[in-house]
Amino acid sequence: MPEILGELLAYEGLGWLISGVFLAGAVRGFTGFGAALVYMPIAGQFMPPVWALITLVLMEVVGPLPNIPAAIRTARLDEVRRLATGALIALPLGLLILFAIDPALFRYGVCIMTLTVPVLLACGIRLRRAIGPGLQYGTGTLSGFLGGVAGVPGPPVILLFMASERPAWVIRANVMLYLLVFDLATIALLTAQGRMEMMPVLLGAVLVLPNLLGNLAGAAMFRPERQRLYRSAGYGITLLSGLAGLPLWD
Template sequence: MPEAISELLAYDGLGWLIFGVFLAGTVRGFTGFGTALVYLPIAGQFMSPVWALTTLVLMEAVGPLPNTPSAFRTARLDQVRRMLIGATIALPLGLLILFAMKPELFRYGVCVLTLTVPLLLAGGVRLRRDIGPGLQYGAGTLSGFLGGVAGVPGPPVILLYMASSEPARVIRANIMLYLIIFDFAVIAMLALQDKMELTPVLLGVLLIVPNLLGNLAGAAMFHPDRQRLYRVAGYGITMMSGLSGLPIWD
C-alpha cells in the first residue's frame, strides 16, 4: 500500500486533476450540477475512460453529501424517482460501450457534450409545457445511457430542468439529488463487473477533499435571486473545460 500511495502522489497531471475537481465542485455547489461536465474533459487527458468514470463517481459519492439534506427537502421526489427508473434501464448498455471505447473517442464525446449543453441553454432553449412523467422517464433513460457511455449523465436532466419554468431552488435540488443517487448506482455496477482498480479508486478517494471543499464553497455562494449569474458562470466554466479537453490540443 505505501508503494501505491507513492505512485498516486507522483501521478502525471495530479495537480491539474485537483484543480479541476475543486472548480467542478464549486460549480456543482451553486448550480446543483456540472461536476462531470467540468471534470471529465480534464481527466480524459490523463487517464482511460473507465478510470475517469471511476474517479468521478467515487469523489461524487461524498463531495455533495453536505448539500444533500437540503436538496432532499426541496426536491420533487416523484420526478427524481421517475428519472432514476429510466436511468437504471439504460445505464448497463452505456457501460458496455464505454468498456470497449478508445480514449480519444471518449474525450471527443465528452467535450462535444460539454460544449453542447451550455450552447443550447444560452441559445434560449425552453420548454413550453409542464414537465410530465413521459419527459421525466425519457430524460432519465437518455441520462443513464450517456452516464454509462461518456460518464456525463447530466445533460438530458439539466436541459429538461434548466429549460423549464421550475424555481431555481427546485431545479438545483432535483438535479443534485438525482446525480448523487446515480453515482452510487454506477459504483455498484462497476464493482459488480470488477472494474474498480486500485489506482483510480485511490485517486477517487484523494479527490474527495477538493471536491468537498468546492461543493461547500459553491453552496455558500448560492442565492436563489442570483439565478441568471449562476447560469452565466456555469456556462462559461463548462465551455472552457470542454475546449481545453479536446484532443486537437495534444
C-alpha cells in the same frame, strides 16, 4: 502498498486533477450540477475512460453530502424517482460501450456534449410543454445511457429542467439528488463487474477532499434570487472546460 502510494503521488497530472476537482465541486455546490461536465474533459487527458468514471463517481458520492439534506427538503422527489428509474434501465448498456471505447473518441464525445448543453441553453432553448412523467422517464433513460458511455449523465436532465420554468432552487435540488443516485448505482455496477481497480479508487479517494471543499464553497455562494447569475456561471465554466479538454490541444 508503499509502491502504489508512491505511484499515486507521482501520478501525471495529479495537480491538474485536484485543481479541476475543486472547480468542479464549486460548480456542483453552486448550481447543483456540472461537476462531470467540468471534471471529465480534464480527467480524459490523464487517465483511461473507465478510470475517469470511477474517480468521478467516488468523489461525487462524498462531495455533495453536506448539501443533500437541504436538497431533499426542496426537491420534487417524484421527479427525481422517475429520472433515476429511467437511468437505471439504460446505465448497464452505456457501461458496456464505455469498456470498449477508444480513449480519443471518449474525449471528443465528452467535450462535444459538454459544449452542446450551454450553447443550446444560451441560445434560448425553452420547454413549451409540461414536464410530464413520460418525459421524465425518457430523459432519465437517455441520461443513464450517456452517463455510462461518457460519464456525463447531466446534459439531458440539465436541458430538461433549465429549459423549463422551474425556479433555480428546485432545479438545483432535483439535479443534485438525481446525480447522487446515479453515482451510487454506477459504483454498485462497476463493483459487481470487477472494474474497481486499486489506482483509480485511490485517486478517487484523494480527490474527495478538494471536491468536498469545492462543494462547500459553491453552496456558500448560491443565492436563489440571482437566477441570471446562476445560469450564466454554469454556462461559462462548462464551455471553458469543454474547450480545454478537446484532444486538438495535445
